Structure formats: C-alpha cells, structure tokens
Amino acid sequence: MSTSVIEGAELTAADRCDRCGAQAYVRVTLASGFDLMFCAHHGKEHADKLRQVALEIHDESAKIK
Template structure:
C-alpha cells in the first residue's frame, strides 16, 4: 500500500460552504472528490465524514481573533 501526501492549498474567501454558501473553513477530501463547509456544517457532518475522509483540512482557528501584542 502506498500513501501519498496531499498538498492542500489554503482556503480562500471565495470558497463557499456546500451546504449554505457561507465562507468555507473546512475542506474534506474524499476518494470521490472534495466537500467544503463552514465551521457549523463541518462540525455537523464531522462524525460521518471523518472515518471516510482522505484528508480533513480545518481552518476554523481563523474564526477566533488572535490577540494583538501590546507595544509601548
């Protein structure tokens, strides 16, 4: 059995959720293709899709603002 590393590019603002059309933050790569989801729908379908996913690319950390360092 050969394993190939996938080079998943970052999601763009133009990538849309296949369920609702919101900005996609999760890409699920399957043997048959890929699905894009917003954070809400990605979590909703995760339990069913994770076991069959070839890759689960999650960028939902972008939804939480990162603290800005304070400078004097």
C-alpha cells in the same frame, strides 16, 4: 481507513460551504478525489461522519475568533 488532518492550500473567501454558501473553513477530500467544502458550523455538525469517509480533512476553523 484512517483520516488525516492536513495542511493544504489555504481556503479563501471565494471558497463556499456546499451546504449553506457561507465561507468555507473545512475542505474534505474523498476517496473519489472530489472535495467537499463546509463552513465551520456544518463541518463541526458533520465531523463524525466526515471522518468515516474522508481521505483528508483540511480544517481552518481555528481562524475564526
């Protein structure tokens, strides 16, 4: 299975990390159709495993300066 990094609907300040509640910068869409949201820290921490299970990854972490 290949994972694509896509341009989807932008994440907003209302989108929160499922791990810690910080602002989400990464949205991962799974085969089940469910989305997981991660802050930049947790998205990076779990990136290898997420690539293995994700259909799509929308990553806006480059917005952080």
